[in-house]
Amino acid sequence: MSAECSSYLNADKVLVSGFSCPRAGGDARAVFCCGFQDVKYCCDDPHSFFPYEHSYMWWLSVGALVGLSIAAVVLFAFIITVCVLCYLFISTKPRSKLDTGLSLQTAGKTGC
Numbered sequence: 494m495s496a497e498c499s500s501y502l503n504a505d506k507v508l509v510s511g512f513s514c515p516r517a518g519g520d521a522r523a524v525f526c527c528g529f530q531d532v533k534y535c536c537d538d539p540h541s542f543f544p545y546e547h548s549y550m551w552w553l554s555v556g557a558l559v560g561l562s563i564a565a566v567v568l569f570a571f572i573i574t575v576c577v578l579c580y581l582f583i584s585t586k587p588r589s590k591l592d593t594g595l596s597l598q599t600a601g602k603t604g605c
Contacts, residue, residue, distance in 0.1 A: 498526035498533040509533070 498509040514535035515523045523535035 495524055496526040498535070501530060501533055504531050
């Protein structure tokens, strides 16, 4: 069993000629052509997407956690501020009714 990887342009826009898998001197189990449009390689799993180590993902995860933590702290501070301002607004309201200057009278019969 073998697969053909067609030629492609790599990230530097250099044409890489096509090759067949497994490659001479390579792993005999790598009979599939894997990769993307700008990088192709022989692999032993047809669902393999990236031939390199995934250690860079750790740094992305740490960065995402730091970013989410900062966003959570900012959101928490905003909610606390809104709650404090609402409490101060409600607690400083006068308890008695304001005098509007108008006296209320019952509507009675007036003789005309």
